[in-house]
Amino acid sequence: MSWKDTVEELSKKPAYQGGISASEVTKHYNINIKKFANLQSNENLFVPSSYLKSIFNVAIKELDPRLYPKDEPTRLEEALASYTGVKPDSVLLGSGADQLMDLLISLFGPHGGIAYPVPTYSYYGISATLRGIKTVEVPYLKDFSMNIDKLIAASPSITFVCTPNNPTGHAVNDEQLKELIERSKGLVVVDETYTEFLGKSFASLIDKYNNLIILRTMSKSFGIASLRVGYLLANANLTLNLKKAQLPFVVSTLGAIVSINLLQKLPYFKSKWMEAQNTMKKFLNELEPGVARTPTATYFVTISTCKPNNDVYVELLKYGYITRIIRPFMDYKNPIRLSVAPYKMISNLPYLINGLSKC
Numbered sequence: 001m002s003w004k005d006t007v008e009e010l011s012k013k014p015a016y017q018g019g020i021s022a023s024e025v026t027k028h029y030n031i032n033i034k035k036f037a038n039l040q041s042n043e044n045l046f047v048p049s050s051y052l053k054s055i056f057n058v059a060i061k062e063l064d065p066r067l068y069p070k071d072e073p074t075r076l077e078e079a080l081a082s083y084t085g086v087k088p089d090s091v092l093l094g095s096g097a098d099q100l101m102d103l104l105i106s107l108f109g110p111h112g113g114i115a116y117p118v119p120t121y122s123y124y125g126i127s128a129t130l131r132g133i134k135t136v137e138v139p140y141l142k143d144f145s146m147n148i149d150k151l152i153a154a155s156p157s158i159t160f161v162c163t164p165n166n167p168t169g170h171a172v173n174d175e176q177l178k179e180l181i182e183r184s185k186g187l188v189v190v191d192e193t194y195t196e197f198l199g200k201s202f203a204s205l206i207d208k209y210n211n212l213i214i215l216r217t218m219s220k221s222f223g224i225a226s227l228r229v230g231y232l233l234a235n236a237n238l239t240l241n242l243k244k245a246q247l248p249f250v251v252s253t254l255g256a257i258v259s260i261n262l263l264q265k266l267p268y269f270k271s272k273w274m275e276a277q278n279t280m281k282k283f284l285n286e287l288e289p290g291v292a293r294t295p296t297a298t299y300f301v302t303i304s305t306c307k308p309n310n311d312v313y314v315e316l317l318k319y320g321y322i323t324r325i326i327r328p329f330m331d332y333k334n335p336i337r338l339s340v341a342p343y344k345m346i347s348n349l350p351y352l353i354n355g356l357s358k359c
């Protein structure tokens with residue numbers, strides 16, 4: 001195959017849609033609002049930007065921008081190990097969790113493809129498809145349990161399970177997850193991107209199961225999606241060998257120093273995770289029973305009303321809320337995913353949705 005064939009192949013494949021900007025909203029929908037509430041990308045708006053910037057300013061004083069990272073990534077691995085309760089050798093850094101997914105999919109995917117319960121984070125499938133790697137999607141059952149037999153029958157080299165799951169927010173059942181890990185011949189990657197908001201993790205099991213990889217990120221819980229700092233946790237034999245295939249300087253010096261500083265401020269962040277959970281509870285309480293909602297355990301949720309989701313989406317844009325349209329699943333015929341933000345930013349949102357849900 002020539003390089004032109006490869007480009008031609010890529011041109012036929014889907015790209016990841018990262019969300020729409022305010023100027024795109026104005027262009028596509030002719031809606032001109034100065035400041036939108038960005039509820040479309042599960043960004044953590046509970047941590048004030050000014051707080052994070054003050055930490056960036058401290059970090060900038062420490063670094064020399066002309067130099068490659070030196071011991072900062074190692075210090076970050078140590079800090080993450082102590083935060084997650086594993087040994088430093090079990091931590092592998094990435095440029096966001098997405099880049100670690102790419103690494104795993106390109107290394108292991110060609111030997112058996114990947115499988116995952118759906119609906120879930122779209123990037124697993126997109127990353128594999130772009131690399132010509134087989135994907136098997138196994139729908140969640142109506143009670144949000146996994147169809148483990150079908151996932152096992154696909155015999156993939158990697159099974160991805162996201163918990164709390166994007167876009168439903170539901171926490172995957174622990175016993176089911178253990179059964180999946182025990183019965184899988186391939187790797188099981190548990191994507192714990194939102195785990196801090198749930199308050200539990202499978203990290204302590206990485207030495208018990210040598211096929212278990214935990215994916216984590218600083219993007220959501222610590223609010224630094226802009227810096228692109230992710231990590232995975234696995235038994236040291238796996239991480240030390242994966243490290244050989246990882247980019248040499250995968251995390252920037254700034255990303256490493258800021259992350260180390262943020263990990264020293266756990267009580268502050270815990271209070272923010274709590275605020276996010278409480279805000280979600282309040283938001284859901286204010287929604288009328290006619291608005292279907294997924295059983296979320298985190299700060300985003302997928303809702304569905306009797307109105308076409310595109311109409312609801314555009315109406316919410318007019319009121320300054322950018323949300324995300326999702327493909328229908330189960331009984332959720334008109335799904336829209338949104339994350340909550342500090343209550344004063346979204347105080348009229350439940351009432352708008354209630355109003356829009358009358359058919």
Ligand SMILES: Cc1ncc(COP(=O)(O)O)c(C=O)c1O
Binds near residue numbers: 097193217218225
């Ligand atoms: C389930 C899930 N995993 C991973 C990511 C990406 O994380 P990162 O910013 O670390 O690449 C996202 C982003 O929305 C996500 O929803």
